[in-house]
Amino acid sequence: MKKFLSALLTVSISIAAFAGCSATSSTASPSAPAGSNVSGSEQQLKKIVIGASPTPHAVILKEAAKLLKDKGYDLEIKEFSDYVLPNTALESKELDANYFQHQPYLDDFNKEKGTNLVSAGSIHYEPFGIYAGRTKALADLKDGATIAVPNDTTNEARALLLLQAQGLIKLKDGAGITATQKDIAENKKNLKFTEMEAAQLVRALPDVDLAVINGNYALQGGLKVSDALAVEAADSLAATTYANIIAVRKGDENREEIKALVAVLKGDEMKAFIKNTFSGAVVPAE
Numbered sequence: 001m002k003k004f005l006s007a008l009l010t011v012s013i014s015i016a017a018f019a020g021c022s023a024t025s026s027t028a029s030p031s032a033p034a035g036s037n038v039s040g041s042e043q044q045l046k047k048i049v050i051g052a053s054p055t056p057h058a059v060i061l062k063e064a065a066k067l068l069k070d071k072g073y074d075l076e077i078k079e080f081s082d083y084v085l086p087n088t089a090l091e092s093k094e095l096d097a098n099y100f101q102h103q104p105y106l107d108d109f110n111k112e113k114g115t116n117l118v119s120a121g122s123i124h125y126e127p128f129g130i131y132a133g134r135t136k137a138l139a140d141l142k143d144g145a146t147i148a149v150p151n152d153t154t155n156e157a158r159a160l161l162l163l164q165a166q167g168l169i170k171l172k173d174g175a176g177i178t179a180t181q182k183d184i185a186e187n188k189k190n191l192k193f194t195e196m197e198a199a200q201l202v203r204a205l206p207d208v209d210l211a212v213i214n215g216n217y218a219l220q221g222g223l224k225v226s227d228a229l230a231v232e233a234a235d236s237l238a239a240t241t242y243a244n245i246i247a248v249r250k251g252d253e254n255r256e257e258i259k260a261l262v263a264v265l266k267g268d269e270m271k272a273f274i275k276n277t278f279s280g281a282v283v284p285a286e
Helices: 002-026 054-070 085-091 103-113 153-165 198-207 215-220 237-241 256-265 268-278
Strands: 046-052 073-079 097-102 117-125 129-132 146-150 184-186 192-196 210-213 244-249
Touching (some): 046 256, 054 073, 054 256, 054 268, 073 256, 146 198, 153 237, 192 198, 198 210, 210 215
Parallel strands (some): 046 073
Antiparallel strands (some): 097 244
């Protein structure tokens, strides 16, 4: 009888132990296999898909992604090498936002393409610079010299304003950020202007005397702001107008994830990162 009771007790303990193991196993996450380091919070991250130019925008976003992860967001960055596709991809809802342009460019794009994109916040400013090609100093610029400028309306105006600030041309009164070559009132050196896509300006330097180049494309081409013969002044019209923005579809600027993205990018940690990384070629917006 004792042997029977002892055997019965042993079976009962074994069943209880097996049930306990089964219960423990059933509470494990089905999407997190044994040995996985992925936490539940990481599995619940909300994705934000953003388009950006490679430099400096994507560089800045990769750093911001670390801070956003701690706030519950996974930032997926898609890089673009031109100024059109990031906006068309945003309009077609392939992106949640983009980061590569300033407000005047966006306004011009909306008008031309019939899109309805808006700014969710200003992040940084990139000083435009005049870079040497065949001519190595502004004082050495000869009569009839060729200067390459961006071919899109807003950035060409910005280039012309910088050339005017250096005394190379004079624009009509009130031309401002809408200036074109038709607004040149004085051109004493008979300078010739070659319009081309902003992305091609660095490559064009050997074939022109000077080029006026967007900050991000200068960086992409291996140029430093210290290489420029002249840059926009911090208090210039351009400096107060051409801050690079986070663009979204109208109405999306109020989405929580977009607000979180902008807050991180405008935060003190990212401002310090921008200043330390780009040495004056990229300046945080106020």
